[in-house]
Amino acid sequence: MKRLTLLCLIICWITFPVYPFGHSLLPLFSLDPSYININHGSYGSAPKSVHEKLREYQLTAELNPDRWFRLDVQNAMDKVRKRLSDYVNCDSDDLVILENASAGINSILKSLKFQSNETILYYNIAYGMVKLTLQYVSTEIFTQEQIVQIELDHETIQNTNLLLKKTQDTINKLKNVKLIVFDHISSIPAILFDIETMIKYFRQQGILTLIDGAHAVGAIQLDLKKLDPDFYLSNTHKWLYNHRSACLLYVKKDFQKLIHPTITSFGYLQSFQNEFFWLGTKDYSSYLTISDALDFRETIANETDIFNYNHQLAIQAGNLLAQLWNSSTLTSNDIFISTMNNIELPLNIDSLDKMNILYQKLINQYNIFLPMFQFDNKFYCRISAQIYMELTDYQTVGKIVLDAISNSNFSSILKQSKDYFHSI
């Protein structure tokens, strides 16, 4: 009997290997243990070991500030760029590290010089900051006619052929498209795009590509040599686990001379790497923790296992919530799902006002931050998977949402003047 049990255990383990994922990893993070972090995607969360290293770097800088800023920090940054570029597979000279994606997007869009009859395309699902920067350059650098938006809906967003066809219609109308801006993994809705196909398609027509991969590095395998974009950026503090904030910016060699940071400082005209390295005196410690984040990942599991756990959890959590709420996920095609998923809210949430009430009620009464949005006339929430999360967390939040709805008086709708969704 004992032998049989042992045999069963071994067979079970081989069939369902015990990964070191889930709540057992929570003590490695600083999150309040009573808080369910269902929205890792917005701001990330770094492990305690990364925070400890951050403080070490800060103390080192204090020991001898001149030595740190004049000698050591540049070497340390070169090492970090080397380590990160190995991880995303590109030449370390083609990659710089900035504080945030806003800095990356602004630097590219404000550096490019186009003829007055050349245009820039982007999609309606672009991140708010990207759209606003495009709006800025449409009056300050280009003209409004030069910046053109393409509308995607629930069909085109999850069908690469349809998406390209829709884009081509606009390209044909305009004739002289010079640049297209798109997401690798969009924010709301969270969709993983087939950017390899998109980049190839646009390059054949001589159109440059600027890709907002804010949610990509650490969430999915990223191979920049294979993708070969012209401009690519990704926040590292979201899914790679370094301390906030850092963002990698990749620029193809051909264009490095054209691109300048929005801040001009000592590196001006020296080289792409130097221009972006020194933008004035600052604390570089968050950037340096990128190495420690990669070390942390190695102690948890191999990359494939981390990607798979989060991807599978995002799919399962989406299905679980859709079932619990009698609703559906925005896409049922796994290839468009990364580590985040979009689930239609329970069907009685049928207006922006109701959605806002629910969003606030969850924060104020249940301490749950669940991003919500409207897309193509439906109301959705976005959930993030993460190595410290388990399926039961989504079940708990799903029931809380139902509870909050049944305790809400939607007839007493407040007029909302504030936009709560600005930085999803």
Ligand SMILES: Cc1ncc(COP(=O)(O)O)c(C=O)c1O
């Ligand atoms: C698609 C997208 N781009 C950019 C960002 C972040 O920009 P920043 O690093 O400037 O806050 C986010 C953050 O949520 C995002 O989802």
Ligand SMILES: *[C@@H]1O[C@H](CO)[C@@H](O)[C@H](O)[C@H]1NC(C)=O
């Ligand atoms: C984003 O990066 C830019 C450029 O480095 C910087 O000026 C800005 O302060 C950063 N934003 C925040 C909120 O730190």
Ligand SMILES: *[C@@H]1O[C@H](CO)[C@@H](O)[C@H](O)[C@H]1NC(C)=O
């Ligand atoms: C765009 O304008 C330039 C000069 O400003 C002109 O040489 C070129 O032919 C124009 N291209 C198109 C497609 O209209």
Ligand SMILES: *[C@@H]1O[C@H](CO)[C@@H](O)[C@H](O)[C@H]1NC(C)=O
């Ligand atoms: C990662 O680990 C799993 C077992 O947990 C193994 O099957 C897989 O081959 C490993 N992958 C890599 C790239 O090492």
Ligand SMILES: *[C@@H]1O[C@H](CO)[C@@H](O)[C@H](O)[C@H]1NC(C)=O
């Ligand atoms: C979902 O449908 C089932 C069966 O029709 C019903 O019992 C349940 O109350 C419904 N739940 C919600 C949240 O609408």
Ligand SMILES: *[C@@H]1O[C@H](CO)[C@@H](O)[C@H](O)[C@H]1NC(C)=O
């Ligand atoms: C809901 O709010 C409306 C308007 O403020 C009020 O008239 C109504 O009595 C409330 N209903 C409940 C059940 O609290």
